[in-house]
Amino acid sequence: MSLNTPKEVFITCAVTGSGASHNKSKHVPRSPKEIAESAIDAAKAGAAVVHCHVRDPITGEPARDPSLYREVTERIRDSETDVVINLTAGMGGDIVFGPATSPLPLKDGTDMVSAEERMEHILECHPEICTLDCGTMNFSEDVMANTPAILRAMAKIATENDVKIEIEAFDTGHLWFAKKLVDEGFISKPVLLQLCMGIPWGAPDDINTLMAMVNNIPENWIFSTFSIGRNQMPYVAAAVLTGGNVRVGLEDNIYLEKGVLATNAQLVEKAKSIIKNMGSSIMNPSQVREKLSLTKK
Template structure:
């Protein structure tokens, strides 16, 4: 049992969810406000994507990321910021010619994916550790692309959150560490329940946890109705947790959620198990993150 739990809130994601729940934030102001809402509800970390303010669809705009970061950092609330660097990997085969990408295909180079991270220097960023049959598309992360991306993140001095959607992704993340591309104790995020990756159940979480290297910090999340069960399971197995409207739109059956409500519900589960949610300051110290206000490694030297 982990009694000191880091709680991430993934506030918006990039999925086609805005029509299903009006609480999913779309504009940079709304996304920043959701980060602040999550912080006030007790979240340790805010994980952010940005969206096209006109369509609600995927965006990689540096200006949108910058606006979110500035609004959060200028507010009176504190939260660790985690920028996605996993966009630009969506391959949807054309129905007439499957050798070509069809409508919805969105591919970026590692340098393009890294641009918001390198420019804005958040405390954390995601590094997705393999390709996946992601529902009805293919999410592409080739080994050489990931090595290049890991080097860029390392050079920026930002800690990567190693997102693993299956056991093979953990294998490759360990390889990145062996090659010297991951500094310090690694941080893993076990992503469960996304078709067709690792399932959201105890056996799968335990198997993935048991493949992590010594000294690793780890968290896990489930999507949809498995979100809160995986909160409890991750804490019981010694990990950290993630909730938020990126992964689940419902507070309970028939009741649409807000990010703050999901954080509050997860905090209650952790409290009921005898644990507590770590503050952002405690999170920075625990993960050895660079404090944006001082430029120094929390709990250590610059």
């Protein structure tokens, strides 16, 4: 494969996520105010898109309360900082089994709800983008459950309400099913894809596996890719080399360098430097909206 370095690249900042990183770094935002402020700082540093989860403001545990999402989106919009808001729709699909000797009944932490409930905050907040995790997988020691029926229903809700879907593919089968959703008309064009690499136990983040994923992306799709932990910044370069866009942020990695905790803005700045040194320019939110056929909200 020849190098396919794009002239222009956009950066998505994944602001906080739903993992236990809030117990490892003081910079991981918890409250809606902290999440919004961190997203705004990331946008000012050069992120055209901010991808937001929400957390319980007291405990830091992952949440899906629509009022928390509403406060985050309102704070970002009220700041008049131009950035494309991308809200997760991944919550509400978690299954925690018991031990191998007695997997049932399901354990605390299970949160499996309807497609409509998973999309409630999307309908309330009306972001420009929401994510769609296009498959079921072992997610660390638990299960991330997304049945074909639920995914079709969620995609239909997003598309009918003019919210661009960002497909999240954690493995090759997810990409395969995403193509089917597009063919069936559940996902509108231009198609936006995120390759999520190195998350246990989806696709590993070695270059051969990344290229297997990239080589199966339809020619007219727009994609980004990322990995986690120490491979976050190498994947900035990998994304650009394979013709994609970039994602960084505290959802995926909390370190700027070994032993140095990062802020979201610092991770964006570092990614921006890598991209520019590779000869690509950084797209602003207006350019991303034009590329993805988005209407500013």
